[in-house]
Amino acid sequence: MSQQLENIDEVLSQHKLSQLDYANIKKILGREPNIVEIGIFSAMWSEHCSYKSSKVHLSGFPTKAPWVIQGPGENAGVIDIGGGYAAVFKMESHNHPSFIEPYQGAATGVGGIMRDIFTMGARPVASLNSLRFGNVVNSDDISSHQRFLVRGVVDGIGGYGNCMGVPTIGGEISFDECYNGNILVNAFNLGLAKSDEIFYGKAEGVGNPVIYVGSKTGRDGLGGAVMSSDSFTEESKSLRPTVQVGDPFTEKLLLEACMELFKSDYVIGIQDMGAAGLTSSAFEMAGRSGSGMIMHLDRVPAREEGMTPYDFMLSESQERMLICAKKGSEQAIIDIFQKWELDAAVVGEVTDTGNMELFWHGEKCADVPVDPVSEEAPVLERPMSRPSYLDGLRDVNIDDFDRVDNQKAFEILISSMEVVDKSWVYEQYDSMVQTNTVKKGGMLDASVIRVKENGKALAMSSDCNVRFCYIDPKGGAAAAVMEAGRNVAMSGARPLAITDCLNYGNPENPEVMWQFGQGCLGIKEACAKLSTPVIGGNVSLYNETNGVSVFPTPSIATVGVNDDENRVLMSSFSKEGNTLYLVGETKSEFGGSLYMKEVCDCVAGELPEIDYDRELALWDLVIEANKKSILQSAKDLSSGGLAITLAKMSATSDLGCRVKLSVDDERDIFSESMSRAVIEVAPEDIKTFEDMLGDLAYQKIGTVGGDSFTCNDINMSLAKLDEIYFGQFAKVIEQDI
């Protein structure tokens, strides 16, 4: 079995293993590893699979609540949503593959996250995605390439999700120069299952068969997990062969076959093959159960001839699952998968040796103890230091820049790619299949589906203000948790839990590591204070190109439950004559604001103040008032402040408004003070509403109506507002085709 490896230094370097790793491997095995074993350790100890740089920071996340059925550690997290049903959800990154090959990178990101959901026994019912691109507005090569990436990623997300018949109902897209060399593609999916019929990734019971199902294995994606654990350079384009190719049709068949399988009682455990393919699924399943496993790699269905044990273990071919089944059910399972025209093969069985024993035509080709691979995986306490760019950053404020009159500032902000309507994107996604979509992309704030099974509605929102995270990595991460929860609450749903996708730069850079550590602290604090535990997520490091790291980007997706599907609160104006309130306190807070970026061309300043109690009070107000059906619409305030929030509400409803906010500084209509919302109330409900406000600061700011948008000293006709808001995005993105 063990053949001495020549050029061991070269082999280690190709597999991104250190001499220290090598020494550990020898200690674990008690001998020299062979090339298959080197491949296994390299994949399992890659940043992507082992979380070696991030692990020390990830402990201590609040992960429990009475409604949490499954926290982090499984393929996805699970919460109870009442009526005997559970929501299973997770968000994951596919950043590196999407930059190298946007269509397939994004498509397989969607495919991967859906498998994570349906491997738990849940049918995927809604997708979101959080996308970050570089500058798309200029006429240079960088912007032109970024526009190509936008078109490719959107096409890929639609191509996969539409074919799967899973609605893509929203998400967020933003643009900043820091993503010029490294875009971010974070895919979220949520599935629905009966709360007592959740499946887990385990392999137990000596003699139980291990069954491989789905697509055949090819050589695609070899070493993908290792690839995505490195920074980008000019040579990264040559990595295209490490990007997997998706086949949504096969995944749709796999989904239906798995759903049919779950109705039987044959399954002990099941896990999808994602990053590091067969290696990670087999090791994780055996590891969770303290079992051993035998696998005959020559029995794995192969797409091509001449593949080696190494190829089988490290391929990242898509649309595959590993099942541990009850002994005796083999043929019944094979029959189900054959009905759906998929491969299914018994490739091994569970043992009590605690070792992963791999065979190739009857001959042992690897023998690795399961537990040590995860337990002895390197855990790094990487050095951290506060980034020098933060020095003096907080002292910058808008008074340092020339004054711009509000009308002009408004015209700049309302045309910003971050603000304008993204229907060009959302209309390429089938958002209505499954006939549950109540609120979708383009309808502002959270996206909402109703649940036919229990009459409730599920609201979900993915958010992260990356400028906030840049000027204050801890507070910015906390603000992302607040904003995602606020968006959910504005639809009348109670935020219950989050999943996160932590996108940061190169962990070998102490300043990046400090940002990461601070981000984790911010999430921990906010999740604890707001009672939205973290039930799963993903870390993506090395988001760096030629030494430039992205802004810290902890994408947060919050999920909440509204008890009545017929009481989903919308975020656009509802009716002429209704009264508008601004709830929450407005101060001159411009740190990291859209105003500062677009008008002053600067990302700096002090983060707006965080007050969790006020945040919660705002959520409670909207949720409780909505239960009494006295609200007509509600929308949170975020980028661009009150003026932009109102303009969006106006444009999406085709109703004007007349608003006057009393302010200390006339620019405060663009301030980004947190924990605020615009709430629309019908005249007959004013008293009931005001009685509910309690200690919350508020102003009655005006009324809905007219054919123009007016807020203090700014004014724009609805026709012009529509033209900019609905026309700008396509104009920019399609300019070179």
Place this chain on the structure above:
Amino acid sequence: MKDMKVGIVQFPGTNCDYDTQYAFEKLGCKTKLIWHKDEIFDKNTDLLVIAGGFSYGDYLRSGAIARFSPIMSAVNKYAENGGKVLGICNGFQVLTESRLLPGALKRNEHLHFLSKHHHLKVVSNSNDFLSKMRRDEIVNIPIAHHDGNFYIDDESLKKLYENEQVLLQYCDENGDISNPNGSVDSIAGICNKQKNVFGLMPHPERAMEEVLGSDDGYRMLEGFLGK
């Protein structure tokens, strides 16, 4: 008609099968899913629906492979004998590929997949499907397709109009023509000459409840139930 029996064909890749089932059950119909490998189906079926999705992945032309599946010869026979067939979205594509309906569905003019609510105008109501609708009535129904660009030659188009086979046209909320995908004459749905085979790109089964934005599809599908 009480207890109308609706059969819904399930190809590999069909993804609106359950939505269609839910919609017809809402109308009080009995529904049954029909597997693509079956060669016969219940002869008491009152309406056969070919639902939306991506049959066989639609990696070739949409609907081009489904046409050859075992169930389709039974569908052909059923239609020839006057059985009512409704093809929605991918189902419409399957019906044109199998020549049960004239014309063809090409890639959308702008080449993008397009998913949104879209207004439609009723052109002919002299058929079972749209019997509950008024001529020129405007409804709001979701569309979601990549290949919805209906093509037909001029001569055949003329015949379609003469025989009142043009069912629906895309329009705006005021009824003015608005073409989302490049279809000839902005046509969204047609039927055969005998008026027992119907095809449309929009999804009436997605417009059954006000909470989802429109219930205009309810009255459309209700037409099949008769008086």
